[in-house]
Amino acid sequence: MPDRAPQPVERQLPTEESRDLIALVRDMIQREIAPRAAEEEEAGRFPREVFTLLSESGLLGLPYGSEHGGGDQPYEVYLQVLEELAAARLTVGLGVSVHSLSCHALAGYGTKQQQADHLPAMLGGGLLGAYCLSEPSSGSDAASLRTKAVRDGDDWIINGTKAWITHGGVADFYTVLARTGVEGPKGITAFLVPGDAEGLSAAAPEKKMGMKGSPTAQLHFDGVRVPDARRIGEEGQGFAIALSALDSGRLGIAACAVGVAQAALDEAVSYASGRRQFGHPIADFQGLRFMLADMATKIEAGRALYLAAARLRDAGQPFSKQAAMAKLFCTDAAMAVTTDAVQVLGGYGYTQDFPAERYMREAKVLQIVEGTNQIQRMVIARHLAGPESR
Incomplete structure (x- = not known):
């Protein structure tokens, strides 16, 4: 359908x-x-x-x-x-x-x-980009990345592997975070790498449960030569640049999550209004009406949360905590709303004849990308109670 x-x-x-x-x-x-x-x-x-x-x-x-x-x-x-x-x-x-x-x-x-x-x-200009931070062994612990960039005169030579790259293999340019110095966050630098750079190759796209039309692939850097003119920021500034980008990116994920949830609610309301059981549209039954009401409330709350964070950003005020809250709440809400949408459609919701099952599969990845929701809770708690003592 x-x-x-x-x-x-x-x-x-x-x-x-x-x-x-x-x-x-x-x-x-x-x-x-x-x-x-x-x-x-x-x-x-x-x-x-x-x-x-x-x-x-x-x-x-x-x-x-x-x-x-x-x-x-x-x-x-x-x-x-x-x-x-x-x-x-x-x-x-x-x-x-x-x-x-x-x-x-x-x-x-x-x-x-x-x-x-x-x-x-x-x-x-028609170009499409991708963002290269995660690696096979460094996801949530991004500061432990191993891809290295070594200075060679006026160039840098990049070697390593990036993982879970959206648009991997089809992007025209990649913003790449690579280690140029000491271990930890202070030894990372950002580079702008052309998609057709010699030595850059993409693995076969991952086989995902959702978003099958969006290629997600590992990228291999085998002696990729990048001029120093494509180094972004100062040497060692890359991790701070990455975190700054992720604050804004998390708001993007929150907005996408609300969009998926809204589409699922629209589908559920349309189906419930047309499906008749016991002589009435199933939307007349209180149990289902309450479910739709809860779904709508989660969506409105998520939308208000991401817009409030966006207004802070637009005003030049700190918004990192609010971005983490928006990403956490909106993606959890999307998972709950899409799951309920499948339930409203009953057996039809579990089939590919209706889009509800696709929304449910797609919502799951939003709880993972650009910092898992467990990481968002750590970010929020750090703003509230300070860094952890170990």
């Missing part, structure tokens, strides 16, 4: 321009994304042409400055665009979030010359 376009959500948008932007996104979703989402996900097809269209429409650089081809949009607006895209197809919504994450280091820490050289193509 093909997916319907997401039901319009009443948006909290600050300007007429942002309202027009959401209208543009919704029109694109109805024409280009929603009609083929279920079929292409089942086939494991990566929609590169959709990302090209998003780039041409100015939607891949929304939260960045217009001087380099960005959209000059506040995070409050950008995240609501992500929610709309994720509700239609998580592969697209999460893909835009990952691309924005991969641009963060250069936009925030690159030199003016680096930004002028690379950002226009990254933000609006």
